[in-house]
Amino acid sequence: MAYKSVRDVVKHPEAQQSTALIETCAEMCRTKGVNFAKILQDPVFEGHMALYWIIIGRPPPDQYGLLSTILNHCGPLSPDATNEVRLACIQVGDQALFSYLWRHPVYGALSGTDELLLGGASPTDHVEVEEFTAEEIGAFIARFEISQFHKRMSISGRIVFEFIARGLSPC
């Protein structure tokens, strides 16, 4: 039943009841002792997870609600789920969408040390990417604003960013 409902959401993510349907499924699974996070991270939808298809649908920034609901019920993403997110984001080439996912606590962008230093599970850093499309195809600028850079480098010794940019088109 939960699989069928999630499949319906994947097929029609824009439907108004999609978010409510996910919440209902989550509650139903909780009642019956079923691991809903496992269902959401199960690659049973044509070989991919529900999250993959929602990203492929490329919702606009004002419609990330369904994505947020699914992420909240996913729990920490498994390595396979992280790879699905990356694959989908590369395919749609949407930095804004990827940035939203990267900043979500379930993505796990921050190390445990950085979580303690920054006081939260979400990165407080900012990344902006601008691509040149006219004269210099393949060129882009990415800007990073990094919180407490010196302290984090001195204590954890590691700051990692991931971002999407086109670069030169593959042959």
Add this chain to the structure above:
Amino acid sequence: MTDFNSISLTSSGRLWCLKFYAAPDKKTGALGPWTISLSIVNPSPPTWLDLRVIITEPRRKSARLPPWPLPKGSAVASLLPASSPDLRREKPAIQFRLQTNPHQLQPPTSAKMKPGRNELVAHFAENAMSSGLQFPYAFFVFVFSS
């Protein structure tokens, strides 16, 4: 959608991984010199790269950095600090330039890949400006040109 390969071939972006790290000393555990690296993440396609890293102070970013968003028709070269009189008046930014040559930068496909094929690396200690980096620099601009 059943033809997975057809999706891969139409990928419209690359996933990049930018990393700052300080490797700990094996004996003392103390953190070593700072290093910056850029790599691409699977399943991104390989690419050649000409990378410039520019590091500036955060509090003076409005005076030191190019306008953002960039004006339409801007050329990459015109945005580099050395070409801007306003920027030259400021304390020089820390800059690195890294290039792939002769091989393309590739996502890591196996542990046996030759070093340097899947990441571009620069050491802060090799830059006279950055080796004196003691205050909280926090704003970075990176210019890439494939």
